[in-house]
Amino acid sequence: xxxxxxxxxxxxxxxxxxxxxxxxxxxxxxxxxxxxxxxxxxxxxxxxxxxxxxxxxxxxxxxxxxxxxxxxxxxxxxxxxxxxxxxxxxxxxxxxxxxxxxxxxxxxxxxxxxxxxxxxxxxxxxxxxxxxxxxxxxxxxxxxxxxxxxxxxxxxxxxxxxxxxxxxxxxxxxxxxxxxxxxxxxxxxxxxxxxxxxxxxxxxxxxxxxxxxxxxxxxxxxxxxxxxxxxxxxxxxxxxxxxxxxxxxxxxxxxxxxxxxxxxxxxxxxxxxxxxxxxxxxxxxxxxxxxxxxxxxxxxxxxxxxxxxxxxxxxxxxxxxxx
Numbered sequence: 001x002x003x004x005x006x007x008x009x010x011x012x013x014x015x016x017x018x019x020x021x022x023x024x025x026x027x028x029x030x031x032x033x034x035x036x037x038x039x040x041x042x043x044x045x046x047x048x049x050x051x052x053x054x055x056x057x058x059x060x061x062x063x064x065x066x067x068x069x070x071x072x073x074x075x076x077x078x079x080x081x082x083x084x085x086x087x088x089x090x091x092x093x094x095x096x097x098x099x100x101x102x103x104x105x106x107x108x109x110x111x112x113x114x115x116x117x118x119x120x121x122x123x124x125x126x127x128x129x130x131x132x133x134x135x136x137x138x139x140x141x142x143x144x145x146x147x148x149x150x151x152x153x154x155x156x157x158x159x160x161x162x163x164x165x166x167x168x169x170x171x172x173x174x175x176x177x178x179x180x181x182x183x184x185x186x187x188x189x190x191x192x193x194x195x196x197x198x199x200x201x202x203x204x205x206x207x208x209x210x211x212x213x214x215x216x217x218x219x220x221x222x223x224x225x226x227x228x229x230x231x232x233x234x235x236x237x238x239x240x241x242x243x244x245x246x247x248x249x250x251x252x253x254x255x256x257x258x259x260x261x262x263x264x265x266x267x268x269x270x271x272x273x274x275x276x277x278x279x280x281x282x283x284x285x286x287x288x289x290x291x292x293x294x295x296x297x298x299x300x301x302x303x304x305x306x307x308x309x310x311x312x313x314x315x316x317x318x319x320x321x322x323x
Contacts, residue, residue: 015200019193025074026192026285030184032068032075035177052100052140056147057154061088062097069104074285076101081289082184091294093151098298099305100143106136116242120249121266124259127317128266135313139305192288199280228257229265236269237276244269260321267314275303 053063061083069076077098084094110129117125228251236244244266251257257265278299286295 015197019196022196022285023189023192025072026078026188026288027181027185028072028075030075030078030188031177031181032072032078035173052144056096056100056144057151058097058100058144058147059083059089059093059154062093062100065097066101066104069101070107073101073105073108074289076104077286077289084290093147094294095298095301096143096147096151099302100140100147102302102306103136103140106133113241117245120245121252121262124248124252124262124266127259127263131263131267131313131317132270132310134316135306135309138313139309142309188288191292192284195287195292196284199284203280226257226261226265229261229268232262232265233269233272236266237273241270241273260318264314264318267310271307271310274306278303 049063049066052058053060053066061079065076065079065083068079080089080094080097083089084091089097110133113132114125114129117129119125121128232244232247232251235247248257248262248266252259252262282299283295286299289295290298
């Protein structure tokens with residue numbers, strides 16, 4: 001059967017262009033990471049996170065990735081992957097480093113969250129953002145503490161390693177960067193493209209929709225959750241944060257739910273919806289930057305750690321409020 005123009009437009013809009021855009025962002029991150037490495041600027045960039053890196057016995061590559069994550073999560077993960085493949089960091093430090101980047105990654109998305117959240121749910125927005133920020137801060141500080149316990153102290157302190165001067169032969173530098181980029185990008189495309197297409201097919205077969213419906217319809221076990229709260233969670237799981245916030249704003253305006261009930265529902269929705277979104281949106285590019293098995297492990301560690309930190313931050317807030 002011939003493909004109609006509508007089908008081709010759908011494929012372009014939902015598969016081809018998003019995949020191209022993803023590969024473009026990965027390419028930019030890879031070029032930045034390779035260029036910084038060629039210029040020997042990782043030490044300079046890592047100085048921005050020097051106190052945390054030094055206390056956590058982390059390497060300068062981890063510090064550089066932490067600082068870069070404020071601008072680009074793809075570039076930060078690419079830097080970590082490059083360092084891991086060169087044996088500059090081991091597997092243990094790679095996992096810690098990926099979790100360590102949760103705070104700058106949070107700041108990267110914070111302006112968008114604030115712009116959407118505060119107008120819709122007003123004061124509850126400050127509480128929600130405060131709890132999620134506290135969870136991100138808790139994750140980073142925990143990783144720093146764990147790193148200090150399980151990682152050996154670097155032989156040369158980070159602050160004493162002076163950055164080397166950048167090479168003056170810019171033509172040779174760009175040739176080296178381009179050569180490394182092409183070699184690395186081929187491996188990324190080999191894994192990213194088929195996994196992205198597989199996720200697209202699973203989405204077309206409504207696998208994720210069925211899973212989201214199952215999750216959103218089995219929430220009776222959660223205590224203190226009203227039917228309205230279940231509706232907010234269902235929207236966040238089935239759609240996105242904005243849909244849940246819109247519903248929460250309407251319920252708040254009508255006086256059906258108070259601030260604490262709204263925040264509680266949003267946090268539950270956040271915890272339940274994030275793993276599904278991570279599989280759909282993070283796995284394709286993670287599997288290109290890291291090896292597929294390692295990529296899946298990193299996502300599992302990330303989502304598990306994120307959920308636990310959100311639960312702990314929420315418990316602290318509600319214990320203080322209800323005390």
